[in-house]
Amino acid sequence: xxxxxxxxxxxxxxxxxxxxxxxxxxxGLCVAYCPKRVFDQDAFGRVIAARVADCIGCExxxxxxxxxxxxxxxxxxxxxx
Amino acid sequence: MAVQDYIxxxxxxxxxxxxxxxxxxxxxxxxxVEALGLSxxxxxxxxxxxxxxxxxxxxxFHTLHTLHGRALAFATGVKMGRPDLKxxxxxxxxxxxxxxxxxxxxxARRNIDVTTIVLNxxxxxxxGGQFSPLSGCDVNATTAPYANIDPAFDTVNLATASGATFVxxxxxxxxxxxxxxxxxxxxxxxxxxxxxxxQCPTHFGRRNNQSDAVEMLDxxxxxxxxxGAKRSRERPDLMQRGIFVEEERPEYCEQYDALVAKASAAGxxxxxxxxxx
Numbered sequence: 001x002x003x004x005x006x007x008x009x010x011x012x013x014x015x016x017x018x019x020x021x022x023x024x025x026x027x028g029l030c031v032a033y034c035p036k037r038v039f040d041q042d043a044f045g046r047v048i049a050a051r052v053a054d055c056i057g058c059e060x061x062x063x064x065x066x067x068x069x070x071x072x073x074x075x076x077x078x079x080x081x
Numbered sequence: 082m083a084v085q086d087y088i089x090x091x092x093x094x095x096x097x098x099x100x101x102x103x104x105x106x107x108x109x110x111x112x113x114v115e116a117l118g119l120s121x122x123x124x125x126x127x128x129x130x131x132x133x134x135x136x137x138x139x140x141x142f143h144t145l146h147t148l149h150g151r152a153l154a155f156a157t158g159v160k161m162g163r164p165d166l167k168x169x170x171x172x173x174x175x176x177x178x179x180x181x182x183x184x185x186x187x188x189a190r191r192n193i194d195v196t197t198i199v200l201n202x203x204x205x206x207x208x209g210g211q212f213s214p215l216s217g218c219d220v221n222a223t224t225a226p227y228a229n230i231d232p233a234f235d236t237v238n239l240a241t242a243s244g245a246t247f248v249x250x251x252x253x254x255x256x257x258x259x260x261x262x263x264x265x266x267x268x269x270x271x272x273x274x275x276x277x278x279x280q281c282p283t284h285f286g287r288r289n290n291q292s293d294a295v296e297m298l299d300x301x302x303x304x305x306x307x308x309g310a311k312r313s314r315e316r317p318d319l320m321q322r323g324i325f326v327e328e329e330r331p332e333y334c335e336q337y338d339a340l341v342a343k344a345s346a347a348g349x350x351x352x353x354x355x356x357x358x
Contacts, residue, residue, distance in 0.1 A: 023093050027100030027282075032295040063112070063256035066104025066294075067094060068085065075083055 012057035016073040017049035024069040030061040084111045087121060089141050096135060100294025102253035102279030103200055106171070107136050109256060110198070113263040119167060126169045127156040129181060132207045132281075133173035133200040142169075150181030153188040156195045164334040167267060168194070174201040174215035178234050182214070189243035192271045193333040198263070199236055199274060202281035210284035221288040237325050240274040247273035248326040252301035253280060255322060262324065271332050278305070278320075 017038065026045035035058060040050040047069075049055075061070045088111065097103050114124065124142035128134035130149035137144040143166070147155045152170045160168050177185050177199045188195060204222060205211040212222035217233035240248045247269040249262040259277060266273035280286060280297035291297045306313045308323030 023095075025094065025099035027294045029100065029294055029298065033298070060256065063108055063260070064105060064253075064298075065108060066097065066101050066253075068088070068104065068108055068111075071085075 012059075012072070012076055014052065014055045014057045014072045017052050017055065017061075018071040018073055019047050019049060020067075020069040020071075021046060023067045024065075025067050027066065029064045029066070030070060033064055034061055084108070084115055087111045087114060087141055088139050092139055095139055097132060098206075098281075098283045100280065100282045100297075101132070101206075102202060102277075102281070102294070102297075103133055103136065105253040105256065106198065106200055106259070106277050106279060107139060109259040110136075110169070110171075110263055111140070112260045113267060116260070116264050117267060119267075123165070123167055124169065125156075125159055125163075125166050126171065127152045127159060128171050129173070129176040130207075131173040131176050131205065132202075133171050133176060133279075136171045150176055150179070151184060152176065153181065153184040153195065153197065157188060157191075157193055160193055160195060160334060161337065164194070164338075167196070169196045169198065169267065171198045171200060173205075173213075174199060174203060175205050175213040178214045178236065178239070186239070186243040189240055189245040189272050189274070191333040192244060192246055192330050194270055195272055196263075196266045196269070197272070197274045198266075199276040200279045201236065201276055202279045202285055203233075204281050204285040206281045206284045210288060220285075223284075223288075236274070236276040240276075241326050244272070244330070245274045245326060246271035246328050246330050247324075249274070249324045250276040250278075250320075251322045252278040252298075252305055254298040254301040255305075258322065265324070265327070269327070271330060 024047055031039040031041055036054040038049055038051045038055050040048050062072055121142050126137045126140055126142050127145045128137040129152035137146045145155055156168045156170050201215050203216045205213055210223040212225045212229045215233045216229050220229045237248055237250050247266050251258045251262055262275050266275045278301055280294050282294045286297050291300055305322050306319040308321040313321055
């Protein structure tokens with residue numbers, strides 16, 4: 001198993017992780033690189049946010065996802081500048 | 082605006098393969114645009130041909146999907162006509178440095194205010210996995226079944242030598258860094274180049290003993306090092322990531338405007354003596 005990204009930052013509280021099954025191509029990057037192993041893949045490779053309570057809000061899954069399929073909720077307010 | 086407000090959702094899911102790094106670059110780019118607080122109407126994306134060029138179809142900016150290698154020529158035209166707009170050119174490795182190599186060096190030489198993102202997956206993915214000028218030696222490709230003997234360009238050195246005033250390199254594994262560099266590149270006034278190592282599991286990984294996107298990102302993690310880090314001195318064989326150039330130099334459109342103003346102030350010259358024609 002690959003090592004998770006070392007410089008993640010805990011940044012926000014997350015109530016829910018939305019995985020858009022229509023857009024997800026099941027590449028497994030979120031499953032492999034989540035530092036808290038929040039995601040599982042079912043027998044068909046579909047991604048499930050199985051342990052949302054463990055999420056530390058580092059946003060790595062959201063940003064790594066090539067399919068723009070993952071959204072952490074509630075959405076973050078962006079400070080412009 | 083949320084990231085997803087900047088895309089044309091009707092075209093999703095996108096056409097890129099499972100695990101393709103180009104989607105991650107799109108993801109980071111949208112976050113950069115959001116962080117800069119730019120509106121969709123002040124952005125123009127100009128792309129060429131290839132997997133990377135498909136990005137222009139997905140962003141809800143002004144977009145041009147143009148000719149192979151010629152995106153920077155079109156971008157130059159747009160910028161000269163509307164210097165108030167921000168121009169972003171996502172180019173593939175072949176698009177930028179093979180067929181588009183001349184446009185690339187001359188746009189850099191002029192220092193025209195265009196943000197160029199070189200999505201370097203070291204392969205021509207769309208056409209079936211031919212090697213590119215960024216593949217490098219020992220890479221396997223459909224056109225190099227016994228491994229490639231052509232050395233690769235160093236995009237950072239090439240852009241620097243050509244006169245680009247912002248030059249950075251990162252990978253699709255280093256997503257926070259990627260967003261930061263893209264943000265600075267877009268904000269920079271002048272020709273900026275961000276080279277992003279991007280994974281192509283379908284055509285590069287499959288032929289080069291990297292079975293999937295997860296393994297390819299792990300490779301990016303292991304084979305690159307932050308510029309200036311202690312480890313970069315210990316391991317000169319690793320590819321360096323970071324900002325290599327960030328400097329001010331007169332921008333091309335500004336120079337052109339200054340020339341027009343100077344010529345206008347000088348009048349028509351002496352040939353017609355100011356007589357009505």
